[in-house]
Amino acid sequence: MDELRPQDPARIGVWQILARLGAGGMGEVYLGRSPGGRLVAVKVIRDEISDHPESLARFRREAATMETVRSPYTAQLIEASLDSSPYWLATEYVPGPTLRAAVTGSGPFPPESALRLFAALAEGLATVHVHGVTHRDLKPQNVILAPQGPQLIDFGIARGLEQTLLTQVGMAPGTPGYAAPEVLLRNEVGPAADIFALGATIAFAATGRPPYGGGEASAVSYRTVHEDINLEGVRDDLAALIRRCVAKDPAERPELAAVIAGCAVDSALAADAHYRSVARDAEAVPEGVAEAAPEHVTAVEPEAEPKSARWGYDETTPYPSPNRRPPAPTRPGRRKGWLAVCALGLVVPLGLWLLPGQGDDKDTEAGTTGATTSGPTANTGPKDDAKDDAKDDPAQGPPDHIVNDRVSQDRWTLSDDPQQASQGIGSCDMGSLADSSPPTDMQSSVSHTTGSGTATAAFRPKNAGKGERPAPYYVSVGIRPPHETDRATGRPLKSVGKGIGFTSKPVDLYSKWSSGGTIKFQYPDDFRAHFDARTVDAIPVSDDPGDWTVVLYHVEGGPTKYTSIVCNGFHA
Known part of the structure; x- marks a missing residue:
């Protein structure tokens, strides 16, 4: 159960909204209270997808099913509004963890x-x-x-x-x-x-x-x-x-x-x-939640609620074929921008991030998802001077962290095309990437499950374990929320995120050369935002819905000497 955000409604129907219970591909679930004091769970379909026939059909089917099924093992439907936007249903509030x-x-x-x-x-x-x-x-x-x-x-x-x-x-x-x-x-x-x-x-x-x-x-x-x-x-x-x-x-x-x-x-x-x-x-609602809504929440009817993010949903997003053993990632064609595959809704969302220099030059299929990714057009080979810097003193190793000390020009956004948006496909404004590129043998992926608070970023050298281990090449992953971070509280502000966000500890790309090569970071556990004199823990993804940007940084020296080499992202 989370506190309400400024953009959340104060009231839906007769229900006063008290807290956020969760979010998913179709919309938000809130804790509501009736005028007489009864607590309910109010599920609201997002305005952005209310015109999608399959989404609306699924929502109506859910209400009809809950009305049909009367069981001690299911929450009971109390009220629903299914004829016009905003569409919502209120069910018996069932306290407890999943x-x-x-x-x-x-x-x-x-x-x-x-x-x-x-x-x-x-x-x-x-x-x-x-x-x-x-x-x-x-x-x-x-x-x-x-x-x-x-x-x-x-x-x-x-x-x-x-x-x-x-x-x-x-x-x-x-x-x-x-x-x-x-x-x-x-x-x-x-x-x-x-x-x-x-x-x-x-x-x-x-x-x-x-x-x-x-x-x-x-x-x-x-x-x-x-x-x-x-x-x-x-x-x-x-x-x-x-x-x-x-x-x-x-x-x-x-x-x-x-x-x-x-x-x-x-x-x-x-x-x-x-x-x-x-x-x-x-066994209890958190103290203070059931008494009143937070003062910062504006009392607006749901119809007037601003659209805070673009959402897509496709109930029939297909699985990759279960009869086909997933192939190793291969090199995509080179185009400006990046495309990420992230299915929303019932199928577990998956972001696939393939970097330049992964195999042959011809366009190939990105895994078995039926979509391709693309990489930067400039400087497709390794940046020799950057790599030489990393070789100067390998024994010294990377800094403990990199500092969020700049405005990042790298920004990922969900596609404006409804069909692509429904699959979580977006592109990245290359920004500073025009001046840099990753090693030609580098592969990476990023994944996020819609509605969850976590994400996973991983990268590896393609030919790990083959031949002599290359000289160190230090990499840090930066994950930036849609909104700027309050340096005092660590919470999202209303302003658009401009820094590099939360970052991982820099590691050598080749540090696991003999054991498969893959390095993984779990967000938010492995990420912090490091400012000049303050460190802030990463927030869960679910705390800040919208377009998240994920950037790989080549760390070339101290905590302020780093360069972005790859940009991607996902929509939460």
């Missing part, structure tokens, strides 16, 4: 606790199926751990059981790692696919790991279809039940009643010590 947040913060569930959660979620899915509905996107993010038991949320792609196929060939609902093989291969969606997702969700709860590993969506989808689930360290009886649920053939998966029986629970989940400990934060 299963993903609980496992991330407190670690995996013990076996007995995982079995009790298994049984409860199976029972919840059974009550949904009784109403003729399949959830189609069960995953840890869509399970709230309320004090009385788990709640299933986000029915935006739920469908009736008779509606097993999407209307467009080659499109798949759900989330990689939790969507069943038949969904990925044939778009076949039925109760058995929900059971697969249930098994994968419990695997995450029991291990704390993505059930089919991480990485690009294409790689996760490939492993889901062709490889075994990762259950290392899981107790035998729990692992056996999970494996039955995630059988590749949907006909081999057990019925939900059999899953519940297989869990053999003998006590209530709400009485489980581990469950109580991770759900305890759900």
Whole structure:
């Protein structure tokens, strides 16, 4: 739960808006209070995508599904406005962390606790199926751990059981790692696919790991279809039940009643010590939130709310083929600007960032996403004088950090083309990059999941481990939010971001030469903003929606001697 921002509405319908509960590809979710004091969750579709037919259809379908499904395991629909913009729905407020947040913060569930959660979620899915509905996107993010038991949320792609196929060939609902093989291969969606997702969700709860590993969506989808689930360290009886649920053939998966029986629970989940400990934060609204809205929020009707960012959404964004093993990144064609691939909505968003000098000169496909990236046109070879500077005294090493002491001309923006924007494609104004370029053997990527507070930046030399290790070439990653950072509080200001943002510790591009070469930084954990006499921790991505710029810097000397070499970004 986060504080409201200046651009957030003070009231939606009869509901006074008190706090932000989250955000996603379709819009924002707020904590609201009725005139009589009842708390609700208000989900508002963004103005920028309200004219998109698929988005509006999904939103209306979610309201209809919630009205149809009456279950102790789902939040109840209280009110909805679906006839004219702004479109919104208000549901029962279910306090509690998501299963993903609980496992991330407190670690995996013990076996007995995982079995009790298994049984409860199976029972919840059974009550949904009784109403003729399949959830189609069960995953840890869509399970709230309320004090009385788990709640299933986000029915935006739920469908009736008779509606097993999407209307467009080659499109798949759900989330990689939790969507069943038949969904990925044939778009076949039925109760058995929900059971697969249930098994994968419990695997995450029991291990704390993505059930089919991480990485690009294409790689996760490939492993889901062709490889075994990762259950290392899981107790035998729990692992056996999970494996039955995630059988590749949907006909081999057990019925939900059999899953519940297989869990053999003998006590209530709400009485489980581990469950109580991770759900305890759900028992109260933070002090002061329910009393009044912050004074800085302007009381405007939603119709008058300014558009603060451009959003795109495409419910039918296709998965890369799960039958195609993802190839190694190859060199894109050289054009001015950069294109980033970042799918919004149901498919896990993925930004692919390929740098100049990655293989042959001809245009090639960027992974299996069906889009290409491009690099700067000037100085396509390595900058000899910069590299020579790095060789002067390799033993000295890089500075501990670089200083945010300048106005950056490198800026990434989401495409104005609706189709490209719906896929998260944008371009970067090259700015100072006209005077520099990266090493010809450098590869890199940046990824961000829509609605999350994190991002990952990685880079490596293409030929790591082959031949003699090159002389050090120090690199720092800079990630700049859409708005400027308050140096005193670290929070976003209203002004547009102009500095270099939050930066990583400079490292040698070739420091992992013998172990694969890949260097990864996790945002916000590995990033800080360093000013002259002050250091500020990085903010979560979700705290500042808009266009984020990601720049690689060649660090040539002290903390103020660095040059931008590659620009990219993503939309949050």
